[in-house]
Amino acid sequence: MNILEKIVADKCKEVDLKKSIIPVSQLEKSGLLERTPISLADALQNSTTGIIAEHKRRSPSKSVINQSLNVQDVAEGYETAGACGMSVLTDGKYFGGSLDDLILARASANIPLLRKEFVIDEYQILEAKAYGADVILLIAAILSGKEIKTLSEFAKSLGLDVLLEVHDEEELQKSIMPSLDMLGVNNRNLKTFEVSLDTSKELAAKIPNDFVKVSESGISNVDAIKELRQFGYQGFLIGENFMKTENPGKYAAEFIKALES
Ligand SMILES: O=C(O)c1ccccc1NCC(=O)[C@H](O)[C@H](O)COP(=O)(O)O
Numbered sequence: 720m721n722i723l724e725k726i727v728a729d730k731c732k733e734v735d736l737k738k739s740i741i742p743v744s745q746l747e748k749s750g751l752l753e754r755t756p757i758s759l760a761d762a763l764q765n766s767t768t769g770i771i772a773e774h775k776r777r778s779p780s781k782s783v784i785n786q787s788l789n790v791q792d793v794a795e796g797y798e799t800a801g802a803c804g805m806s807v808l809t810d811g812k813y814f815g816g817s818l819d820d821l822i823l824a825r826a827s828a829n830i831p832l833l834r835k836e837f838v839i840d841e842y843q844i845l846e847a848k849a850y851g852a853d854v855i856l857l858i859a860a861i862l863s864g865k866e867i868k869t870l871s872e873f874a875k876s877l878g879l880d881v882l883l884e885v886h887d888e889e890e891l892q893k894s895i896m897p898s899l900d901m902l903g904v905n906n907r908n909l910k911t912f913e914v915s916l917d918t919s920k921e922l923a924a925k926i927p928n929d930f931v932k933v934s935e936s937g938i939s940n941v942d943a944i945k946e947l948r949q950f951g952y953q954g955f956l957i958g959e960n961f962m963k964t965e966n967p968g969k970y971a972a973e974f975i976k977a978l979e980s
Contacts, residue, residue, distance in 0.1 A: 721910045722779050726813055726837050727861050734840045743842060751849035756878050759804045759831035759854045760900040760931045763954045768978050769944075771833065771933070772797040772971050773806040773958035774824065776815035780912040785962045790820045794828040796968010797961075801975045804831040804854070806956060818850045825851030833882060837861060841873045854880040857899075859890035860909055871898035882933060886918060891925055901954065902926050903933040916943055923950035941977045 720728070746752070763769050774793050777783045790807075797805050807824050808816035816835075824832055834852035836843055839861065847855050855874050857867055871881045875898050884903040885891045891902070904919040904926075914937035926932055933954035934947045944955050961967040961974070 722813075722912075723860060723909045726779075726810070727839060729812055730810075730837045730839055734842055737846075738842055743845060746845050746849050749849060752845070752877065754848070754851070756848070756853035756880065757829075757831045758900070759833065759880050759882070759954075762803045762831050763901070763931050763933070766803045766953070768801065768803065768975050769952070769954045770800075770802045770971065770975055770978070771804045771806050771954055771956045772800070772802040772961055772967070773808065773835065773956060774816070774820060774967075775806075775808050775835075775958040775962050777813075778959070779813050780907070781959060784959055785964075785967075786815065788962075788967070790823045791827040793962075793967050794824040796966065797971055798828040798830050800968050800972035802830060802971055803954070804833060806833040806835045806958070807852075808835045808958075810836060818846060821847075821850045821852060831880070838870060839866075841870065844870065844874050844877065844879065847874075848877045848879060852879065854882055854900075856903075857881060857883045858909075859883060859885045859894045864893040864896075867894055868896055868898065871896065874898075884935065885922070888922065888925060891922060895927060897929075899930060901933050902930040903935045903954070903956065905935045906938075907936040916947065919947055919952060920950050923952065926951075941974065944978060 807821050808814040831853040833854040834847035874881050880900045882901040883899045886905050904922050906918045907914045919934040932952045934952045935956040939960045964970040
């Protein structure tokens, strides 16, 4: 089994357990689904920088990145820095995240929040909305075209934006559908962890212009963003480069200032 298969196998068990503890009917009755989400796609289209800054404590590829930070400080720092949106990893076993992180980020920042999760079930989308997210991620490498359609249409019915992530042309071809808002190209191969920004450059022309293009992973400097913009990218998801510093918000502010100059 590769790491992605292991994550998905664990996720299936986790979702089944959660459904038995907090059933869908309870989530629906909670009143938590009433909030009107903020669109990340709109924010990216109206932005001059397009930074989506991530909260990421650890990862399968890098092990520990930063476990000593308070998620509320990070969220506040990212908003003050001028990030367009924030990505919050909610997987516990592999990334050290949780839904509590999402709640705390929501309480501290009024920018679009992406629930960064391995979504395989509508239940996780309901959770995303209930805990304050504005956007969900769907990963083409772990879903069929039919699943992408069902899950993205469900997210849209709740008013959430959908970011669909691909890593190659085959994943892209099975995924293009009107219920997606943003198409993200992950520069990291999630099976081998190899990272190359060429992945974004090579796939750019194959992504229809109806979608906001987002480049994800391995972005560590302003010049890389300036180059990716030439390929039509409007969003840039950055995790480790911010999170490995003592003060991600302060570092993101310097990064964004440099991007604007
Ligand atoms: O980051 C990993 O090691 C990883 C492994 C397996 C599945 C997903 C993984 N990462 C999720 C992401 O896509 C990144 O956190 C995100 O794009 C930011 O990447 P980076 O700026 O390189 O931290």
